[in-house]
Amino acid sequence: MPENTSPNVAVIGAGPAGLSAAYRLRDRARITVFEREPRPGGHANTVEVEENGRVLGLDTAFVVFNPRFYPRLCAFFAELGVETVAHPGGFEFFDLDSGLEFGTEEMELEESEIEARYAAKYPEFPDVWREVRRFHEESRRDFSRGRADMSLGEYLDRNGYSTEFRHSYLIMLCSAVWSVPAELIWEMPAATVIAFFVGHDEGGLGGRRVDWRTVGGGSISYVRKALAATGPDLRISEPVTGVRQEAHGVTVTTAAGSSTFDYVVLATHADEAFALLENPTEAQRAALEGVRYSSSRVVLHKDASLMPTVRERWGAWNYGKTKADGETRCFVTYYLNRLHDFTAEKDYFVTLDPPRPPDPDLVIAEFDYTHPVIDVALRDRQSVIYEANEGTGVKLCGSYFHSKELGPDLIGSHEAAFSAGAEAAARILDEIS
Incomplete structure (x- = not known):
């Protein structure tokens, strides 16, 4: 990567982990977000219905949060000016x-x-x-x-x-x-x-x-504000079919072809990440393999x-x-x-x-x-799961990680995913600084 050039980063998955990573990197990288679904947000999925000229935002997955157990998410909402x-x-x-x-x-x-x-x-x-x-x-x-x-x-x-x-x-x-x-x-x-x-x-x-x-107007409100603040090259309905770690970058393949990036944030479910990653390291394999x-x-x-x-x-x-x-x-x-x-x-x-x-x-x-599935095996691997992101071009994140701030029992939530995305971005920022 030439000196003084912002790194090219691909974020795969536009759920809370991917949005968090992209937002954290927004001022230091050129960001491309790949999302297989026709909409961003992941479990922040709001159905908007009209009743008497008024739009109601009805959340169907991520609905509630609280300041004590969603500290990073709440700080993010405050920074974006999201109504709660x-x-x-x-x-x-x-x-x-x-x-x-x-x-x-x-x-x-x-x-x-x-x-x-x-x-x-x-x-x-x-x-x-x-x-x-x-x-x-x-x-x-x-x-x-x-x-x-x-x-x-x-x-x-x-x-x-x-x-x-x-x-x-x-x-x-x-x-x-x-x-x-x-x-x-x-x-x-x-x-x-x-x-x-x-x-x-x-x-x-x-x-x-x-x-x-809850988020005023539904969780889609925070998704829209996050994307507006980040300004990525957003490629919805473009599923990634392969990710390969090379000596000088990471190759991402979709139906449209292959592109090479300096870094990739793989913000998908663990089983999906394991299927996409063609040559995982041992630490990545230990983080991903067998998560149900x-x-x-x-x-x-x-x-x-x-x-x-x-x-x-x-x-x-x-x-x-x-x-x-x-x-x-x-x-x-x-x-x-x-x-x-x-x-x-x-x-x-x-x-x-x-x-x-x-x-x-x-x-x-x-x-x-x-x-x-949060079982004893998934909780046990939390003690080493963040090691998967050390010294690699591919950084993993998702709700199968725990929140470092809250400890190994905080797994599976929107906060866990958001926190893991921020940590993945932080590793990239450390490496390019």
């Missing part, structure tokens, strides 16, 4: 078959009140309520003493938690936070799950002691049948349970009017992995989203 909107929190559990409903209010009652309200009609619920209390008390103590270094399933087995507690409470909260199928929840590190509740509160995403916020992903179906709709039956009990987060095909199916429905804190004539919902299709006449859009 507070929402009141609150959650509701509901069983479509039995009619059992409980939520934020019930978790704060005394045991005698729970017995009086539920024992006659739902005799199993007071026991679940007691297990919820026990879990949050004991798990915090076990976490602080280093006694949660195992899978969640093993932790629950060792401590005698019932199947009803798992399926009527814990599995639904975890499915919403990490967007993974119920059967994979038990493989998660217990420490990672407990750390989330310790840092937030017993309500998880519906916790009311957390300053939860799961897919979730997300439906944006107006069908209230996937909500609690009593409208007055609708929370921002509504955790449902029902029998389908002989199995217990857990799902979550976000009530976007409340989450985004807007008033509208219609009610708008996002349901993750619905147990049955919503009324097709009420469906607005459907998406498949992929998330890393």
